């Protein structure tokens with residue numbers, strides 16, 4: 001790992017592997033996750049869900065459930081006092097399905113109960129009688145694109161249709177490659193299941209919700225609307241979050257929990273089990289992408305054409321934004337003067353899809369990186385060379401017409417990845433754990449073929465298309481004690497640690513307290529889109545700098561010093577001459593309190609030809625995967641993944657490595673094992689027994705290096721590191737399997753039968 | 758429809774060396790549920806309740822088990838050790854400290870289960886190879902870290918224990 005360290009860094013400041021403030025509690029089991037929340041007199045809540053992908057609700061009879069001992073209440077759509085629907089972009093998703101309306105996916109909420117024990121809840125749910133008129137579901141997105149009279153929702157069957165027409169449309173290439181690529185539905189599979197505790201105000205006029213979420217203020221807005229309460233009557237506190245990866249952007253149990261608490265006047269906790277979690281949150285969009293690349297004889301891309309279909313499932317969630325992310329970066333991190341893209345995100349009776357780490361770019365990247373290998377083969381150069389010849393640079397243009405004015409070290413990402421050591425050709429031992437099939441002992445090393453594959457990606461950072469996703473932070477210095485407050489959701493990524501690092505660096509103190517993460521301060525925007533280091537980092541930095549300026553003003557006044565020569569040097573305030581006093585000491589008796597908002601420059605909507613400066617900034621990454629394949633049984637062992645990632649600046653080395661390794665494991669999951677299998681709208685594998693996640697034995701060796709070219713647009717010089725690791729690793733692995741097997745493999749996850757049959 | 762309330766039971770569990778009375782417990786409650794919801798020991802986590810993720814790992818009579826798969830009432834005569842019973846007098850155990858030092862903690866939801874599983878592994882096996890570590894911990898899912906820093910943490914403990 002190359003981490004340039006030019007000056008001595010004080011431990012705990014920016015650039016060091018500062019320790020997470022929550023680490024101690026997390027290793028001792030005392031950290032309070034939202035599922036650990038408990039209150040005196042608490043009731044349990046549970047949700048009744050539709051077993052049908054599409055049906056009309058004819059009647060709901062809750063009387064038998066209400067008659068069960070220990071059941072406090074049963075609620076349905078009739079009990080929603082405010083807005084009956086919610087949603088991040090379009091408010092099209094019902095809190096509960098109403099009698100006379102349709103349920104649109106398996107798992108859609110119909111009613112909820114509160115009772116004294118989870119088992120009582122289960123019995124109550126079983127006692128609710130719902131009569132459905134079962135209808136034929138639409139599960140093929142192409143039906144919606146072709147146009148049908150059969151509307152699944154009053155808002156229609158298309159969430160967004162978007163063309164991109166860019167450059168000279170008459171361009172054709174001497175070399176043309178094409179293919180259709182299919183991406184399966186991936187689940188975020190965070191480990192900490194959805195859970196919330198709602199505490200009603202004594203007079204029933206408001207509610208406090210402890211919740212694991214990615215964006216407290218957006219949740220509050222949607223919850224308050226459904227409860228029919230002013231936002232200030234709904235207070236949200238972040239409960240400990242056990243991972244997120246996009247699955248906590250949408251409302252799941254928030255409204256239900258608050259409704260039950262307000263109705264019963266008692267604290268209510270809802271905690272999903274794993275099966276319900278599969279039904280309770282949105283997933284990564286399954287997609288079908290046709291692409292045609294036109295290139296010169298030397299492999300330089302002249303034009304891309306694409307047809308992109310994302311299946312959004314029953315409700316809108318973030319589908320329109322996911323689609324735009326995918327198509328606006330469909331060229332990949334490559335120069336491309338001309339493009340024609342047609343795309344749709346559509347409504348079906350499949351499970352709703354929305355945000356997952358990579359947000360639309362994962363799907364696009366699998367297509368463009370599969371194409372790059374085809375192009376390499378057509379030209380007769382190797383996969384590295386074709387990518388180098390096309391590598392994007394600062395100043396190049398996206399198919400949306402947007403100029404990439406960031407640091408864009410694509411060539412360095414590729415070259416530095418290529419320079420990382422390869423794994424040994426074959427391990428010295430015949431340890432079964434190193435061989436595809438592992439402890440199944442199905443393979444012997446002589447039948448195994450090795451492959452090496454590449455993937456490179458571009459990923460936008462922050463929200464897009466005109467969205468003002470600002471962040472707020474407050475810094476107080478009270479008698480030398482520094483406290484930082486923000487509403488930034490800590491979901492595992494370590495923002496709590498970064499905030500302390502920033503404050504230590506700016507203010508010259510070691511001790512930094514963090515206030516509760518809640519809605520008692522302005523919004524921080526969502527913990528998504530690799531944006532919190534930049535946005536909330538920017539806000540914390542600005543608040544701390546404001547405190548520093550004020551501190552130096554006050555000290556200069558009080559101690560009769562020349563303000564212009566005062567600086568903070570390490571832990572001291574000094575005028576560079578005779579005055580030197582520790583910050584903590586100099587700040588005694590002073591109270592400073594500053595709040596700052598950080599905003600990124602505005603962006604634009606895409607026009608009807610898909611042109612517009614819709615993104616804020618971009619990061620880049622390259623992945624090289626080495627795989628061993630048992631071709632007879634179709635089993636794959638990912639031996640090693642090498643990666644060089646453009647991060648601007650490493651703010652916490654250990655944390656960056658953690659993001660890279662974790663992202664790679666998720667990308668590996670999509671490549672070879674993870675898929676929510678949906679047939680006729682029914683989820684076939686809503687459990688960890690049947691939805692396979694990478695285990696310790698599946699995780700490859702990761703060799704990583706970071707490209708540090710200070711990003712001038714970023715407040716700390718750093719780019720978000722969260723998403724890029726999981727994007728191009730998927731095609732890198734599949735390209736490696738293709739190289740090993742000679743198979744086309746147009747679909748992920750690659751299943752054993754795709755290789756051996 | 759008749760009223761029905763789950764049949765209940767009183768019993769005693771020995772957790773981290775201390776007796777705990779369990780009262781009015783539905784007989785179907787798992788050990789994980791009773792630890793978390795009745796005994797005030799929420800350190801053990803549930804992420805699948807199917808024995809697939811290892812978040813709920815505890816040691817029962819010297820064996821590491823998924824507490825989600827054990828009926829609490831069946832553990833009455835057993836010695837149960839949970840994450841809360843590791844580390845002495847407020848101090849972190851070497852395994853817990855190594856998870857922090859090596860960067861093995863992100864969201865931390867898997868961490869208690871891992872820490873219990875690693876203690877158990879290293880008490881039976883003083884010098885495991887990387888593959889032995891991977892295999893022994895392959896029943897513990899982590900969605901955040903990709904396992905790299907966790908492997909590093911275990912290696913560090915092995916080295917530190919060897920040199921002490």
Ligand code: FES
Nearest residue numbers: 806808810811825
């Ligand atoms: S909760 Fe017990 S193994 Fe997952």
Ligand code: FES
Nearest residue numbers: 864867899900901
């Ligand atoms: S740290 Fe989040 S699941 Fe392991």
